[in-house]
Amino acid sequence: MLRRLIPVFNPKSIAVIGASRRKGRIGRELLHNLIEYEYQGKLYPVNPYAEEVHSIPAYPSILDVPDEVDLAVIIVPAEKTLEIVKNCGKKGVKGIIMITAGFKETGEKGAKLERDLNRILKKYGISMIGPNCMGVINTNEKVSMNATFAPTQPLRGRISFMSQSGALGAAILDHADNIKVGFAKFVSLGNKTDVSGNDLLMAWEDDPDTDIILMYIESFGNPRNFVRIARKVTAKKPIIALKSGRTEAGAAAAASHTGALAGLDVATDALFEQCGVLRVSSIEELFDIAIAFSNQPLPKGNRIAVLTNAGGPAIMTVDALVGAGLELAKLGDRTRWKLEDILPEEASTKNPVDMVAAAGPREYEHAMKAILADRRVDAMITIFVPPIVTKEIEIAQAIAKTAKKYKKPVLSCFLGRTEDSPGFVHLTEHGIPSYIFPESAVKSLSSMVKYRTYLEREKGRPRTFKVDRKVPKRIFRKVAKEKRTWLAELEAFDVLKSYGFSTVRTEVTDNLEDAKKLAKKIGYPVVIKACGEGIIHKTEIGAVVLDIENEKDLVSSFKKMVSNVKKAGHTPDCILVQEMVTEGKEVILGMKYDNHYGPILMFGTGGIYVEYLKDVAFRVAPLTDVDASRMVKSIKAYPILEGVRGEPPSDVDSLIESVLRLSQMAVEFEEIGQMDINPIKLFEKGAGYKIVDVRIAIREC
């Protein structure tokens, strides 16, 4: 446990400042919850207008409490909080839960109040949860603290949960109670003035009561810290996150391919994927998965067996399994012989094993034993559709009893029943994750497999290359000074070269005679491009001519191009003469600076259609070498780079290196706003790549 959070989670005494005698008031319900949940320390209601609250002696001020106070829970009007927190400081209180709202969520005046509050906290070394929050729960038997005003008394469990929304937190306590899920700790984060989500992750990393961490968040305070901390935590216990506000980012228009494609919440996905956090998209899924993790061991692999007493639900389960990328286990012959001995003739002993409607507890037990003993099976889903005769409770008992004997996860689906039906309750009480529909069981198993894979995968290390930082520094400064957003073509190429990227040979001129000489020097075929203010979409206005094969073509193309550009209302500043690269596979590498997440990198299938094909992957910089390799290999068209239809493999290693160089550049130069390196022509293995075109924009920072 983080030392500074001990007074918040394990206080020996609590003052409830603003404790109220009126039912329905927050100051009353919170005190009531503390009493009702049998808090194991001393309670001191503070209320200047009452001698006792809820049968406990009350004090007019925290300063009057005749004892040490570890934690103060504050429920007073916002304008009174500064003085009260000062008094807490004087009293030596080290933890505060600030329920009071009316701070930065209400506008500038509240924000100022919140800043003042924070200064007082820092002065006295107090840790504070909130403000504008619903409270904190620690179910540890030695503490037994429900310092919330939620109407639900939570069950004890091994899941710790943090919520950035108080209302959602209340709804979640309510839902958890309905489905009999317990918590170790629960925190409503509020405005996160002092204690952040990252602090809680650190606190729970080694908390012996916490096996699983759930979080509902709407924004990251510090995404980079989150990555660092979450990576450490997920190596020890799973984090399952519900992150909302997915569509917010989509609003901002963007001028680059990367910008246009990076709109839809890809950064959060990338972030979670990089640090092994399991993302879910609804509260329902959050709990479906949590109960699997908190009750069952991780599967060793992705080979799943399905045992059922009815065909239809098994087919649905297999559909969901295959859809989730899991495998239907192939049962061994011995397993099938054992099943044949137990089951009637009409049964199917092939996975999914369909015991048909007559199957009773004995069949469930023996079939489970045969299947779970098979080393080709990593996990199991048992399905039961209640027929008229068999008692569901007996089936549930057989499943729970048998599952305990094996170290493989068993999840159950009692189709169409309710959470209150007797079989369901028995399973839940005996540690078998139970679901009403098979899709939920499959989703949970697939998350377990995903987490297992994450635990096993190499994490890699960051790589830093020797680069020349002076060139980009000078160029970015110049561009900023000239109030430009976009770098000129040659500037952009120079930035790339200084970071060790390989680019096509590019020369610059402003006249035809010179162009002829440069073309000869570079060697035909060449490409010419007109550059200058406003000449952005070159293809559209005819400001680029590809594949010029000889001097005669060069002359006519040069003239035509200049006239095209003028017709479009521009005057070229200069003309680029470039080597024409015909070979190679086209890929794109890009970057976009997100105000929240920092630099987001993109890699994908390249060319001018990239925005339509959308075969791209995103990561948040910085990347490790393994991150970069996984990123490159994650796009749909990756097999093409490995070589298909008789083609030789491409130089993927050089590509991965270029991703790492871009990651380094993006981190070292935060002034880069967006960047499209498109296309990169990737050659055969060993032959590297060449960048044909690049656009770089800087941002204000």
Add this chain to the structure above:
Amino acid sequence: MLRRLIPVFNPKSIAVIGASRRKGRIGRELLHNLIEYEYQGKLYPVNPYAEEVHSIPAYPSILDVPDEVDLAVIIVPAEKTLEIVKNCGKKGVKGIIMITAGFKETGEKGAKLERDLNRILKKYGISMIGPNCMGVINTNEKVSMNATFAPTQPLRGRISFMSQSGALGAAILDHADNIKVGFAKFVSLGNKTDVSGNDLLMAWEDDPDTDIILMYIESFGNPRNFVRIARKVTAKKPIIALKSGRTEAGAAAAASHTGALAGLDVATDALFEQCGVLRVSSIEELFDIAIAFSNQPLPKGNRIAVLTNAGGPAIMTVDALVGAGLELAKLGDRTRWKLEDILPEEASTKNPVDMVAAAGPREYEHAMKAILADRRVDAMITIFVPPIVTKEIEIAQAIAKTAKKYKKPVLSCFLGRTEDSPGFVHLTEHGIPSYIFPESAVKSLSSMVKYRTYLEREKGRPRTFKVDRKVPKRIFRKVAKEKRTWLAELEAFDVLKSYGFSTVRTEVTDNLEDAKKLAKKIGYPVVIKACGEGIIHKTEIGAVVLDIENEKDLVSSFKKMVSNVKKAGHTPDCILVQEMVTEGKEVILGMKYDNHYGPILMFGTGGIYVEYLKDVAFRVAPLTDVDASRMVKSIKAYPILEGVRGEPPSDVDSLIESVLRLSQMAVEFEEIGQMDINPIKLFEKGAGYKIVDVRIAIREC
């Protein structure tokens, strides 16, 4: 109602053959259900060993019943069914529900029994549901028939449901009861020997008790009939289908791009999309959507307003809305002024409208009125997170009362509550679809919008072109006779030409001298290809040379190519000399014959990487002109064909026509097994297209 199904759904008298006195036996539970559900006709138990069953006089045989019998429900061992059905025929029974199992689902012996059974049915003109089924329910008050052995007595409602799985049907009745959803009719289809799913669709098309049709199916008896019938039905009432067995089709290996891509259940998706059936992927979703359709009007558009008393859940709802392709309604100024009058200062009057935690029934009512009156709003989701004070029942009353006053759909989410909580129950009882999580509400609304869009979209008509069927007929016969699977290149081109497709100019030879002459005739640049037995993957073995610019190149390429082919162990039969097409966008058109669905067509982004980019669309032939146009326009890269980045638009009309020609060919020649037309070079608008390459395989039929 289909005339022949009247005895099944509206019988005036029922004989239960195999009625049993023993509790827990199907023959007893079924009779019990009929009595318990208060069947409005006469019941005749038939049992040779009992004088009365369940207090009703019993008869030894159907022939002994002293009255007319409309419907016989049969629960006897399979081997006795033939005689009993014969007797039913003699008695004049016109409907049978055959519960008995042990027919084709058990193997060849059972299949023969089933065929014999079918013959007897036909002879006597009897309609039969089953065998191997769970029974039939008709909740119409004048009939009130629960002829199933399920342990649940269904509520009355306006949803009719058919299930191909008996067990799933039972689970669904159970689940529906838990969430208080009622049915009009319920049918467990069983083996579908006589009455099929299509028959039920026709029966329910004009059934005044049925507003919505739900189906769980594992296979289509006759997919083409399904399309025809479902198109008619969905024009009148929604069909919501859960089709399992999605992954089955994926197993078959395929030698064409189309075959490889068409594996994953795309045919079912295509089929449903073509006839407006809404597909869901779980029972949960099936009911979430059904309760929305059965209680609320269809929205006029996709602009959704969200009203909430807490921020977090609203963000989640907006995420889900945008993710589902719905729009967040922009509220008019007047609406926002009205909201400002009603709501406290901290509230947000921008959609999502957040009334903050203090909102009571009055706020809900007035805010709903303001929002629902706004013509920029097509539908509404109201969210409520129970805070400590407000009574949820009052909120529920306000929502239900207000929603009734407007002709716009209102869906509710009482976050984290249970289906039994008082507010939830009030809403459900008053016709407001209620969900525990906002994602379910969004999914339901999005299905309603989808159905509305389907209803409004033009259906189009099939187009038939004048073609020459003699050529393909001759070629397919020849290929079959020679026991070949694949057509030779020239044969394939001839087939295409006979159907009016436009192909690149192609000549054939077996020697270099001739090739020179042909190349000159066609005009350089040309392409040469080696053809012959076993030369399939031409690119890989160097059996194709592109872009030959002159005779000198032709000579060297020709020799090199022949030697390549020999090195690969083949002998070329002939050499194709083709016009080289450099212009044009590459698309692919394909076809695969599915044993179940018939010809499946594919269209997509072309070239050799089609399998990796997977930007393809599928439809089941035959297509209407509107189908073809929608298919072409549905791929991700379609904007490229319309012209992006200054490019002129492509000749999409000619492409749509070629899709229709392919559809016609696929229907007229069922011997075509698979076909890749890849690439098609599509030129600028008005300039048509040219097919560069085609592979056609025939199948045994």
